[in-house]
Amino acid sequence: MEHFVVSARKYRPQTFKDVVGQQAITNTLANAIHNNHLAQALLFTGPRGVGKTTCARILAKMINHDGTQAPDEDFAFNIFELDAASNNSVDDIRNLIDQVRIPPQVGKYKVYIIDEVHMLSASAFNAFLKTLEEPPKHAIFILATTEKHKIIPTILSRCQIFDFKRITVTDAKNYLGYIAEQEGVKAEDDALHIIAQKADGAMRDALSIYDRVVSFSGNELTRQAVTENLNVLDYDTYMQVTDMILANDIPQLLLKFNEILSTGFDGHHFIAGLASHFRDLLVCKDQKTIQLLEVGEQTKARYFEQSQQTSHQFLMEAIELANSCDLKYKTSQNQRLLVELCLMQLASITFDTQKKKSDRKIVPPEHFTQHSVQISSENKELLRENEHDSSTPAEEISLPDPKKRPESCAKPEEAFYYSNESPSDSTETSADTNETRSETVSIPNSLNLPKQTSNATEKTEVQEVREVIEEVPVRTKKILPEINREKVSGLSLKSIGKKKELAEKQKAMLPVEEVMDDEFSEEDMVREWKNYSEKLKNKGEKILASIFESQTPSLENREIHLTFPNETMKIDLEREENRLMNFLKARLRNTHIRLIIHVDEAVSKKYAFTPQEKYEKLKEANPLLDKLRATFDLDV
Template sequence: MADNFVVSARKYRPITFDSVVGQSHITTTLKNAIRTNHLAQAFLFCGPRGVGKTTNARILAKTINCQSLTDEIEPCGACESCVAFQNNASFNVHELDAASNNSVDDIRNLIDQVRYPPQTGKYKIYIIDEVHMLSSSAFNAFLKTLEEPPSYAIFILATTEKHKILPTILSRCQIFDFNRIQPRDIADHLEHIAQKEGISTEREALELIAQKADGGLRDALSMFDLNVTFSTDDTVRYKDVLENLHILDYDYYFRLTDALLTSEVSQTLLIFNEIIKKGFDGHLFVVGMLEHFRNLLVAKDPATVQLLEVSETAKNKYLDQSARASVSFLLSALSVGSQCDINYKAAKQQRLHVEICLMKLAKIPEVLDLNTLSGDEKKKPSLTENSQVAVPTTATPKPIASLPSPSVAAETPPPYPQNGLPGALGKLRSTVNISAQPQPVEETKPVAKTQEDPTVTADLPTNWKDQPFTTEELQQTWDAFSRFREQNGGAVSEQIMLNREFKIEGTTIELILDNLHQEVLLNDVKPELLGYLRRHLKNRQIQISYRIAPNEVKRNPYTPLEKFNTLAEKNPSLLDLQRLLGLDVDF
């Protein structure tokens, strides 16, 4: 008949200080205290579950009563005291589970036992597990004994919730804080056990179990046993661990981020749908996505790469993808994703809530101008150089064929509100706060603010007589040019720069810009703009100047709520109508 199965957490429970995993700062201190005979009367072991608090308490109890310690201050395991302890027959070690024995009477029974000295050995050790579960009256009954115990009595208290223990108890104990065990240490320990048991393992599978255990070795051993039982050939594989523990594979997040960086909205939604079909919770997906963005941000700097608690294979993937994702994108993505995480529970349509978040994330690269310009965008139609548009050379000026005339511009509303973003992009900007992110600016040669460019008038008839023009005619012509640029692939940032208020003094047009990036954009488009204005307004003297003064720029309303408030200022009756009908502004 086969031997009864013993779970790994019990079978491989440490029995010496050297076999304890990941708590060297605790074991070294305890061994030195035993060596120098500086043992405290009361110890308090604090820390998360499954990190070795009770195990270290038992090893300490066994070691201090060992009759022949080794040179490494470890119990011999052969003396009378060690054998009795290993057989659970020691009269010098008493364990109390405070979770179920937390009354005053239970503590009084313990205090009565303390009065009697040990029959054999030097110390009587009392291990109280989950000590934070004791009632207030039980704590108070324990105080006097804890403060002045007999010389042969040592108390070892263990808890996962240190903050629940009375300060008067804490002040009477020597406190040891246990750390969460590092994933690499857990994976190494699991590999060691697998070798002893003759089990084949994939390193990535063990590291995945270690990450899922969240610093608890007992949890890791339980998950290891589960995956060994699942296997039919004594092999623990990465894919099997993903399925058994219901873990979302990080490859999904790498695929998702690749799609976001290229603004493939449909692909991001399909990836999310695939994840939902496999039974994963939407909130779990959002939390994992935020952790992925955090890891990419950490991988940006060689100094912080060590903060990645992942396998070497995964680390290389993070380093590769982080090189393709800008810091601006990652910070904006973390901001949008965090809002999705916060509002997920309150959303009535939670799947739609996540999908809206993904669509916003996919548009961030476009708003930030992070994507490399395509060949078509790099070769935008020019009105002055290499243009396929027929430019009149006769004495009688005619409008350029591919540009809308000012009269058409007067009938058609401007494509964008002045200084604003259109439609969905405007909402995205107000939600993501993209305006706070620095825009990438290419190094360009400075252009004088009112310098005459010979190319903008070289093809104008020499017999033109400068004609006066009105502000309305200038606005119509300006809007027509802006619309032409937008229809031929002009960037969003260029449209923001063009669609703003300007001042005119004589024939000089003055623009007030927000930043240096807009100055670069204006200098790039200035020759075409001047040529177009001079032709259609029939005036060679038109000049464009600018100055950067963000505080003077009038910001137009972006969001529906801002637009409603602006209209309500002009017509207060809208507020009365809103209150009367109980209407809300549609976001």
């Protein structure tokens, strides 16, 4: 079996021209050798696998090569490599200093390459200072490190520093293509690009990945084989996810994410890659920045095609959401839910903004239009009797035809007349003030009262009319006739007098309150109190209903006493006091009822304590309880 040499060693550069991605440094070193301006102490720093040790070896060969030696002469006796990771003591540096004094047997210079020099101890650095500052003429020191910040400043000041940069994706891909051509491997451009991206700027890592993928796929290096072997999420996956986001297909998006997780990928890696994908799409939106996209030509065309389907605003919001999810991922307790929530938010960006501002969320102006509903005295008496006599079914109350309306109404829906009389009779009755007067009640149009289809419908309408009557104050049983109100300006003395005149006129026309003084018990009052609370719940006012249910009122003579633990609850109830008292007065048939609200903070102690509060109370009574909890490591 033939011995296999990995590509990183087989294709290690032998000259400065073969070094990938470090043209500035190689040109500087070549010119320094040519002009005899080479320093005796050099520091090569940069990421792993970018050519630091390779350049040091090439430099060592070039300074000793005077043209008389063979081209493949490596001057092995003049090059000394020291691994500072394992030789980092003071004794190791002293042995090195002793060797430096001996001149070379072949060539002009002895080159000492100290790799990972930042691993030297502080004592070793101090022992090396004097030799590094004033070395013999035949000695050159090349220090290599990936962490320059760990080297003491006195060493840095004695060296000429060369910062090696990360190898770009394009340079790495081109060099991989050259090696594939030399090896007779047919490689797709996208496959080499994925390998170069996976290497993360290190050429040695790129060559190692290349060897692994070639061993998997043979002489045909395809994008699918690379993604399958490296288990990476390529751009095709992110493009599918982006299409689902643009289509607002949240179910399919969540299924796709579940499929990605089932193949072994980390959610953090996925969301970080998605943010980078959105960045690449944003780069493609402008011809000036499209060069920042380091992909093949075919892939660049696909990126450009998808970028045209997105807007600049969408990409900015998507990048912000994905980046925020990336930052929160490590601290999240439910990481999968965090990513799924981010995906759902991304898929919701492109929803129609008009749908978010639908008119269904806005109460139309017609809802506030009030129409007069005239109820005859007979029907009103029926309703009042039905309220207090449960034996009277609501179905027996006759409702009039909604088509019957006076001539003064411009539209049928503007007024409805509930009366058993004919239209002419109703008009005559209304005209005669000494006879039965129809009473006008202002009702919102949203009640839709004039629907007379079946008995069930009639029952519902009667209940709605009953609720309206309950809202009318008891003191205004005789409803005022409509007053022709004049528009009065408030900017003159005459207008102020006119306002007072109208106010006095209206006050004089107020009817006399109907006095009721029926007897009732505290149980009756509590029952009606609960009925009003249920009524609030049915109307959707659950917060106010909870205030009513929080305390049970008490009755003293004709005064209803109620005690709340704070002022806020009292204020909320006072806002509802008028409607409440009208309801209770009508149901209990007593107009002498009064409501008195007290505030006593001590009442709040009746509420349940939290487990922590209970524990604190018990601990105050018995301090040893805390020692018991600490001893057995108990939770509250």
